[in-house]
Amino acid sequence: MDIMNKARVKSPWVLHFNCGSCNGCDIEILAALAPRFDVERFGIINIGNPKQADVLLVTGPANRRNFRVLKNLYDQMPETKVVIVVGSCGSTGGVFYNCPNVLGGVDKVVPVDVYVPGCAARPEQIIDGFILGLQKLAEKGKKKVEGR
Numbered sequence: 179m180d181i182m183n184k185a186r187v188k189s190p191w192v193l194h195f196n197c198g199s200c201n202g203c204d205i206e207i208l209a210a211l212a213p214r215f216d217v218e219r220f221g222i223i224n225i226g227n228p229k230q231a232d233v234l235l236v237t238g239p240a241n242r243r244n245f246r247v248l249k250n251l252y253d254q255m256p257e258t259k260v261v262i263v264v265g266s267c268g269s270t271g272g273v274f275y276n277c278p279n280v281l282g283g284v285d286k287v288v289p290v291d292v293y294v295p296g297c298a299a300r301p302e303q304i305i306d307g308f309i310l311g312l313q314k315l316a317e318k319g320k321k322k323v324e325g326r
């Protein structure tokens with residue numbers, strides 16, 4: 179594992195994007211960041227610049243109004259990157275399924291690596307999702323170093 183890959187996995191920078199959620203899952207993400215669950219102890223930092231992000235954390239379904247913004251954020255993130263979707267509506271459309279302006283889950287617009295279920299997803303589930311996401315980030319980084 180090269181040094182960049184190791185650093186990414188040990189201290190991933192996360193971009194959080196609300197893609198049209200009800201804010202329920204966003205509140206749970208804040209709970210995961212706050213002192214009780216404190217994901218920062220794993221080196222996970224929430225940032226606002228896609229060009230510095232390793233992980234895209236998305237809540238809410240893809241919809242006609244903001245799918246271009248979602249795609250644009252994803253495209254600006256450097257390789258290697260992973261996408262974690264938090265909540266049922268981001269995974270499949272959930273309670274917004276078949277609404278006229280809703281396209282469906284986030285994977286209709288960008289590739290998704292980890293789906294965290296729940297409406298709303300609990301902070302413990304979000305932390306589990308992070309751990310799985312970081313494993314995938316490490317695998318992708320390893321493949322990149324090996325030229326696969």
Ligand code: SF4
Pocket residue numbers: 199200201202203204237238264265266267268272273296297298299
């Ligand atoms: S999964 Fe449920 S709680 Fe989470 S953003 Fe969607 S509707 Fe809200």
